[in-house]
Amino acid sequence: MGTDMVLQLGLLIFSLGIFFALQNFSKQALTKLRTKNRSTAECHRHFVQAAQLLAKSRSSRNKTTSLNLAKSAVVEADKALSIEPKNPAAHILKALAQDLMGHKSSAIRSLDIALSPPALKSLPERERADALIKRAELQIAVNRKRRVDSAVADLVEAVRLYGDNTNRNSKAFCLLGQCYETKGLREEAKNAFAEALRIEPGSVVARDGLNRLGS
Incomplete structure (x- = not known):
């Protein structure tokens, strides 16, 4: 009888250990997921701001204003890339802003990253084609x-x-x-x-x- 009680007690302790381990794992997984979601949302916010600044830069008739807006777009794109370094869309957006600033060689390097693995894997074919055309255009312009x-x-x-x-x-x-x-x-x-x-x-x-x- 004593042996049975010891065995049951052991099983109870083992079961409780698994329960608390699973509880702890679930909390960790949830925390990780929440952190990832916050990071994704932050990256998206910087990307949208960069896109808006780029659009304003393109539409501005004042050269100085356009240049400053393009610079700000690059800053926001870099913030997005600091969160998601492999985001090809952010690299392409940065390249477009760099081109407006007259930094064609830098723009080519940004497009090189966007069009290289592993970033390339998440880039849809249409966007990839557009990026290739832009890189070719810059290559021709540079030399x-x-x-x-x-x-x-x-x-x-x-x-x-x-x-x-x-x-x-x-x-x-x-x-x-x-x-x-x-x-x-x-x-x-x-x-x-x-x-x-x-x-x-x-x-x-x-x-x-x-x-x-x-x-």
Whole structure:
């Protein structure tokens, strides 16, 4: 009888130990979840502020005001990235603000991060295509001849991501035409400009490109 009581007491203590352990684990998990939610909300708040500042910077007609707003957008984007360093949208937003500030090389580096693993995994195809087009545009602006091959690779991938539908971006084909023209590939350049014009009949860049190439 004494042995049975000791055994039952042991089982009771063991059961209580498991109960309190589970209770403690649940509290820890809940605390962790709440902390994560607060961090996500804080990151989102900084991202939204950065996006609003960027929009105001783009619409401002005063150069100094636009520059200051772009700088503030970068600050807010950095705050978001301090919470979620792998957030590709924040890196892209930062790149757009840096471009407005005239810091094209820095903008390219921000886009490099956004378009590299692991950040790239959470970026939807459409946004990835837009980021690739923007990086190609910046590469051409910084040094067309040195970066033309890299720009072509980005643009070809962007066109693939857009697919054969009405969402195809005429700007990508215009930039491709400029790259091919720089490389001396006249036929490829003509085809790219022609495709851009087909997508956007009013494209001045595409029309001028075809005129230069004698088509």
